Amino acid sequence: MERLGLVIKRAEQALIAEKTRVLQEFHLTVPQYAVLLVLQQASEASAAQLARACLVTPQTMATVLANLEGKGLIERVASPLHQRIRVAQLTAKGTDLVRRADPAVLAVERRLAAAFTADEREALTEHLERVIAALAPHQHRDDTPTQQPGGEQL
DSSP: OOOHHHHHHHHHHHHHHHHHHHHGGGTOOHHHHHHHHHHHHHSOEEHHHHHHHHTOOHHHHHHHHHHHHHTTSEEEEEOSSOTTSEEEEEOHHHHHHHHHHHHHHHHHHHHHHHTSOHHHHHHHHHHHHHHHHHHOTTOOOTTSOOBOGGGOBO
16 A cells, blocks of 8 residues: 555646646746745735745745846835835736736646545545644644635635
8 A cells, every 4th residue: 555645746837837837928937826826816925925825945935036126026015014125016917927827727627626525625635634633743834725716615
């Protein structure tokens, strides 16, 4: 019998690989897409907030933001609350790109969802939440986006 952790990791890798494939058309990586999606929902966020929401390290987020800024998809400005903190915001180009890329990623999510009945999806979600609770009981998930625009579950 295969170890549960390995099965979970293989499932995650398959999902990321498919999202990576569909995002190539838009010249985006999965972390870049995640940032654009969070900013579409939140309008602005600091690098620390984005790192937590996108489940990456602050160092990785710094690279992702630099690349997005270099592509003209985001801009970073001083926070109106704390002048020493810079927040990222979508540019018009970034807004347009995330609107065009999102249907491709949603299609991947829908294809995954279609492999299960509604009851199976609910059970799988509950089981995965139990995995998270068992292994990371002290982690907060407040900044993690759980819905796509239009109410689609991630």
